[in-house]
Amino acid sequence: xxxxxxxxxxxxxxxxxxxxxxxxxxxxxxxxxxxxxxxxxxxxxxxxxxxxxxxxxxxxxxxxxxxxxxxxxxxxxxxxxxxxxxxxxxxxxxxxxxxxxxxxxxxxxxxxxxxxxxxxxxxxxxxxxxxxxxxxxxxxxxxxxxxxxxxxxxxxxxxxxxxxxxxxxxxxxxxxxxxxxxxxxxxxxxxxxxxxxxxxxxxxxxxxxxxxxxxxxxxxxxxxxxxxxxxxxxxxxxxxxxxxxxxxxxxxxxxxxxxxxxxxxxxxxxxxxxxxxxxxxxxxxxxxxxxxxxxxxxxxxxxxxxxxxxxxxxxxxxxxxxxxxxxxxxxxxxxxxxxxxxxxxxxxxxxxxxxxxxxxxxxxxxxxxxxxxxxxxxxxxxxxxxxxxxxxxxxxxxxxxxxxxxxxxxxxxxxxxxxxxxxxxxxxxxxxxxxxxxxxxxxxxxxxxxxxxxx
Ligand code: ATP
Ligand code: MG
Numbered sequence: 001x002x003x004x005x006x007x008x009x010x011x012x013x014x015x016x017x018x019x020x021x022x023x024x025x026x027x028x029x030x031x032x033x034x035x036x037x038x039x040x041x042x043x044x045x046x047x048x049x050x051x052x053x054x055x056x057x058x059x060x061x062x063x064x065x066x067x068x069x070x071x072x073x074x075x076x077x078x079x080x081x082x083x084x085x086x087x088x089x090x091x092x093x094x095x096x097x098x099x100x101x102x103x104x105x106x107x108x109x110x111x112x113x114x115x116x117x118x119x120x121x122x123x124x125x126x127x128x129x130x131x132x133x134x135x136x137x138x139x140x141x142x143x144x145x146x147x148x149x150x151x152x153x154x155x156x157x158x159x160x161x162x163x164x165x166x167x168x169x170x171x172x173x174x175x176x177x178x179x180x181x182x183x184x185x186x187x188x189x190x191x192x193x194x195x196x197x198x199x200x201x202x203x204x205x206x207x208x209x210x211x212x213x214x215x216x217x218x219x220x221x222x223x224x225x226x227x228x229x230x231x232x233x234x235x236x237x238x239x240x241x242x243x244x245x246x247x248x249x250x251x252x253x254x255x256x257x258x259x260x261x262x263x264x265x266x267x268x269x270x271x272x273x274x275x276x277x278x279x280x281x282x283x284x285x286x287x288x289x290x291x292x293x294x295x296x297x298x299x300x301x302x303x304x305x306x307x308x309x310x311x312x313x314x315x316x317x318x319x320x321x322x323x324x325x326x327x328x329x330x331x332x333x334x335x336x337x338x339x340x341x342x343x344x345x346x347x348x349x350x351x352x353x354x355x356x357x358x359x360x361x362x363x364x365x366x367x368x369x370x371x372x373x374x375x376x377x378x379x380x381x382x383x384x385x386x387x388x389x390x391x392x393x394x395x396x397x398x399x400x401x402x403x404x405x406x407x408x409x410x411x412x413x414x415x416x417x418x419x420x421x422x423x424x425x426x427x428x429x430x431x432x433x434x435x436x437x438x439x440x441x442x443x444x445x446x447x448x449x450x451x452x453x454x455x
Contacts, residue, residue, distance in 0.1 A: 023170060025148070025159075026168070026170075027168060027169075028168075028169060028174060029165070029166065030165040032167075033069065035068045036068070036071065037162060037165060039071075039072075039073045040068070040074075040077075040162045041074070041112065042109070043077070043107070043114050044079065046109065047079050047116060048060065048161065048163055050092070051083055051116075054083070054087075054091055057081055058079055058080075058116075058161070059079065059081075059161050060160045060162060061078050061151075061157075061159055061160075063078070064076065064077045065159070065160045066155050066177065068160060069174065069177050076113075076115075078114075079115070080119060080147060081118060081119070082118070084118055085103045085104065085105050085116075088105040088116050088118075089105055094107065094109070095107045096108075102117075104117045119141060119144050119146065120140065120150055121140040121141060130230065133194060134195060134227070134231070144159070148170035149170065151185060152185065152191065152195075152198050153182050153183060153184055153202070154184075155173045155176050157170055157173050158173045171185050181211055181213075182202055182217060183216075183217050184198070184217040189220040192227065193227065196227035196230065197236070197239050199221050199225065199261060200239050200240075200243065202218070203243075203255045204242065204243045207246070207252040207254075208248045208251075221261065222260050237349070241301055244286070245299055245304070246293070247293035247294045249287075249289055250290055253283075277397075280396050280397065281311060281396040282308055282311070284395055285396075288392065300385065302352040302356050303359065303388070303389065305348055306355070306360060306389065307389070307392060309338055310393075313331070313338050313360055314398070316330075320333055320334055327364060328364060331361065331364060335356075335357055335360055335361070339356070355382075359386050363393070365377050366390050366403060369422065370426060378411065387407060391408075406421065
């Protein structure tokens with residue numbers, strides 16, 4: 001009670017009135033900031049030059065400046081300007097205005113896209129919030145100082161003008177980058193209350209960049225973690241996806257757990273991570289995803305979420321089979337349960353849930369190694385993804401390693417070899433469909449996989 005009162009008084013004084021004292025930025029020259037201009041992609045340069053020639057401010061902002069200061073080639077570029085979206089659009093042939101709440105411009109150059117946003121104003125006393133203090137609308141244009149102050153962390157509030165090669169630093173972000181530290185702009189508790197997703201962002205940036213979270217920025221997280229529950233599920237999904245595809249998903253998940261932030265995030269993820277079998281599978285899936293991202297390969301969100309929720313499906317599937325439900329129907333029903341529960345909190349979009357269901361439903365088909373079933377499966381459009389999923393299950397010891405090996409050989413084999421493989425499978429598989437169905441827990445329990453090795 002008292003704590004709540006103290007917090008609401010704090011909001012009153014630090015929250016909405018925070019940062020009403022604008023400060024002049026530090027201006028760093030090329031020699032001082034040391035950014036290698038050749039790391040700036042051509043389209044980003046073009047956008048800044050064009051807007052400047054037209055008399056506007058234009059700076060590269062956000063993650064790209066952080067990367068440039070760290071000597072890394074940024075994967076995408078955001079530009080901030082004092083031009084309105086209409087003014088920006090008028091200067092480019094291929095530009096579209098997107099967003100309803102806060103409009104941005106996407107300027108396209110071939111397949112590359114530069115996101116251009118107009119400086120935004122700070123939350124003010126009349127900003128609309130929900131009953132927990134979460135800001136619901138912040139769609140007013142503002143000045144550059146305001147734009148810098150409404151950003152989350154100091155390292156994200158740097159502006160780089162590639163034509164003049166100047167860095168504008170309003171909140172000592174360069175110092176924090178050099179000290180490898182994530183520090184919130186303003187009062188951390190008030191900023192988390194405005195937008196609880198910032199807690200996840202702090203963890204994501206720390207894990208991704210290998211930075212520490214400044215103590216004052218970290219301290220309120222433990223007691224404020226529950227505020228995540230008020231965040232709309234679509235927003236949470238976007239943030240989770242960023243986190244999981246950051247190339248540092250394992251580090252992010254470890255850090256989320258360390259900060260007590262994993263509860264209620266992926267609603268069942270905490271439970272899964274608490275079961276050794278589930279934890280092993282999820283961490284293996286995430287480390288494979290990290291490898292792919294780091295190697296510059298794409299990752300499919302459907303596949304990713306299918307791996308995260310597989311154990312939950314498995315538990316339901318086994319329970320239903322144990323009650324005597326038909327194997328395939330049991331799987332189908334278990335999938336319905338899991339997707340139903342997950343979408344309540346985390347609205348996984350329909351196009352992803354369709355992929356997930358397909359991947360899961362294809363799993364028992366790998367067990368059928370008789371007659372024409374394996375050949376039919378070879379012709380399935382989603383075979384590759386389903387097979388990768390199977391290999392992951394084998395590597396985690398949840399499906400028999402022998403099954404994954406058999407399919408690896410079968411896929412690569414010529415027709416004669418395939419016939420031999422089918423014959424071999426027939427001779428070591430006494431279980432007919434009927435017998436298998438009666439076996440509790442299905443095929444491939446823990447024991448089968450204890451000697452599994454990554455395929
Ligand atoms: P990444 O490398 O992951 O893209 P990023 O810093 O560019 O990192 P984005 O989510 O693309 O992150 O956001 C771009 C910028 O917008 C951030 O650097 C930050 O300045 C600002 N920003 C984004 N989300 C928030 C938020 N919730 N609160 C305040 N500022 C934010
Ligand atoms: Mg970005």
